[in-house]
Amino acid sequence: MMKFHRYLHSLLIASCILFVTGFARGQGNLQDVELTIVPVAGNVYMVQRPGGGGNIGVFAGPEGVLLVDSLFAPMSDKLVAAVKQVSDEEIRFLINTHIHIDHVGGNENLAELGVLIFAHDNTRLRFLEERSRFPRAGGSFVPQQPAAARPVVSFNDTISFHLNGEQVQAFLAPPAHTDGDTFVYFPESDVLHLGDVYRTTSYPIIDQYNGGTLRGTIAALDKAIDIAGPETKIIPGHGLEVVGREELIEFRSMILDIQGQVLSMIQQGKKLAEVMAARPTAAYDAKWTDDPGWTPEDFVPIVYYELGGSGRLLDR
Numbered sequence: 001m002m003k004f005h006r007y008l009h010s011l012l013i014a015s016c017i018l019f020v021t022g023f024a025r026g027q028g029n030l031q032d033v034e035l036t037i038v039p040v041a042g043n044v045y046m047v048q049r050p051g052g053g054g055n056i057g058v059f060a061g062p063e064g065v066l067l068v069d070s071l072f073a074p075m076s077d078k079l080v081a082a083v084k085q086v087s088d089e090e091i092r093f094l095i096n097t098h099i100h101i102d103h104v105g106g107n108e109n110l111a112e113l114g115v116l117i118f119a120h121d122n123t124r125l126r127f128l129e130e131r132s133r134f135p136r137a138g139g140s141f142v143p144q145q146p147a148a149a150r151p152v153v154s155f156n157d158t159i160s161f162h163l164n165g166e167q168v169q170a171f172l173a174p175p176a177h178t179d180g181d182t183f184v185y186f187p188e189s190d191v192l193h194l195g196d197v198y199r200t201t202s203y204p205i206i207d208q209y210n211g212g213t214l215r216g217t218i219a220a221l222d223k224a225i226d227i228a229g230p231e232t233k234i235i236p237g238h239g240l241e242v243v244g245r246e247e248l249i250e251f252r253s254m255i256l257d258i259q260g261q262v263l264s265m266i267q268q269g270k271k272l273a274e275v276m277a278a279r280p281t282a283a284y285d286a287k288w289t290d291d292p293g294w295t296p297e298d299f300v301p302i303v304y305y306e307l308g309g310s311g312r313l314l315d316r
Ligand SMILES: [Zn+2]
Pocket: 098, 100, 103, 177, 196
């Protein structure tokens, strides 16, 4: 039994190393990545890396800076330098939109600078898990963040910041990408940061290992569309463009169409292989497959099983 455990353990470490090196290779050398800061609207800016992954929201004013997400740890110096281009004020607060490492990796470094970290209760609980699971590659593990990276303040529904003459609202979205998805809304600047619930690069990543669901994805998009006005600027978790309400509606329509097609095939008794062969995403693949790590082969089975298709995804 012990031998088997040891075998499992070494297998796990090996797959972790493979994943992390593969991940790093895919991202290039994280330390050498150039970050850019661009204005979004009002007092809100966005820090981006090439390819647009883990977009950071930056809310800056005379009373200090509030960040939304923290990228990867090796990028922290560059993140702070990018913020300095628009503000000399102290970075005081950080809100994590969810648990994934490309959004919380810089937490520990920022905490060392005295930044106070906020997240939803569910996201904070994910920091306490022994390992952190990542939805790509069939649910790979990454090492857990150190204790110093954990949110210091967690909230169970919504929290407001009163800073720089504006109110910043952070609140739990329905369980879409994960079960701790937090939207951050800047009503005066008219900007909405949706974390990874919305991305311009791929089909929605529904991380079932961290509580994400299709039903929640649609409900979360409903909520975002409801909040957004005609001029609201939307920061996606991934992707280089800031978008508006219309793009969110288009994204939701695409998901609803695929959901409808898959559901009718399930009602006809089709197996997953038959559904995949029918290519329910065919009309959208040209636009939504910019991310090689999340393809219809990842997305459609999640839709199929959540809608009641036979078999269970997690048993594969
Ligand atoms: Zn994510």
